Amino acid sequence: GAGVSQSPSNKVTEKGKDVELRCDPISGHTALYWYRQSLGQGLEFLIYFQGNSAPDKSGLPSDRFSAERTGGSVSTLTIQRTQQEDSAVYLCASSLLNRQETQYFGPGTRLLVL
Amino acid sequence: DQQVKQNSPSLSVQEGRISILNCDYTNSMFDYFLWYKKYPAEGPTFLISISSIKDKNEDGRFTVFLNKSAKHLSLHIVPSQPGDSAVYFCAASVASGTYKYIFGTGTRLKVLA
Numbered sequence: 001g002a003g004v005s006q007s008p009s010n011k012v013t014e015k016g017k018d019v020e021l022r023c024d025p026i027s028g029h030t031a032l033y034w035y036r037q038s039l040g041q042g043l044e045f046l047i048y049f050q051g052n053s054a055p056d057k058s059g060l061p062s063d064r065f066s067a068e069r070t071g072g073s074v075s076t077l078t079i080q081r082t083q084q085e086d087s088a089v090y091l092c093a094s095s096l097l098n099r100q101e102t103q104y105f106g107p108g109t110r111l112l113v114l
Numbered sequence: 115d116q117q118v119k120q121n122s123p124s125l126s127v128q129e130g131r132i133s134i135l136n137c138d139y140t141n142s143m144f145d146y147f148l149w150y151k152k153y154p155a156e157g158p159t160f161l162i163s164i165s166s167i168k169d170k171n172e173d174g175r176f177t178v179f180l181n182k183s184a185k186h187l188s189l190h191i192v193p194s195q196p197g198d199s200a201v202y203f204c205a206a207s208v209a210s211g212t213y214k215y216i217f218g219t220g221t222r223l224k225v226l227a
């Protein structure tokens with residue numbers, strides 16, 4: 001079956017512009033997560049969705065970051081007024097609600113802010 | 115402040131030998147640990163887990179050892195194969211069944227043919 005997909009795979013943008021990153025989770029996975037990995041760092045948790053609601057947004061680094069999920073499926077992570085420190089690989093993962101320790105990751109979006 | 119540390123950024127091992135990847139943690143409340151493997155241009159994939167009630171978990175060529183008193187876990191791969199070449203992340207959480215994991219920075223393993 002299809003895994004988690006993300007688009008675009010790479011994004012180069014100029015400082016100050018807005019970007020949208022998309023995640024298509026595995027069909028039937030109610031739980032969805034966004035992470036980012038900056039150079040030399042581990043995966044950093046950003047936000048967790050249970051269905052369309054986000055009970056845990058504690059990892060979003062600033063109010064420039066927002067995410068939504070519609071129809072219990074596709075999720076979009078939006079970064080407004082991008083800064084150079086936002087450059088990272090943004091990873092999306094999904095899981096069954098009762099198997100949250102086993103998350104299936106997408107290939108990531110590599111974001112470069114110039 | 116890194117709560118989960120993988121101090122070796124890279125490791126090279128000859129094919130057929132044992133690969134040992136190490137991970138240290140600082141939070142004594144962590145009680146569930148995972149290892150993920152990541153190939154280039156792909157997302158991490160779950161490899162093996164261990165709960166703090168155990169000190170060893172084995173799955174084929176992969177064994178994870180947990181030393182709670184030392185706050186240390188290790189992943190052993192034996193025998194190592196070229197296809198094992200990847201980045202390995204360890205992750206920890208305060209309870210099984212939770213979604214919130216703290217990940218290490220990863221160790222790049224290269225298995226030489």
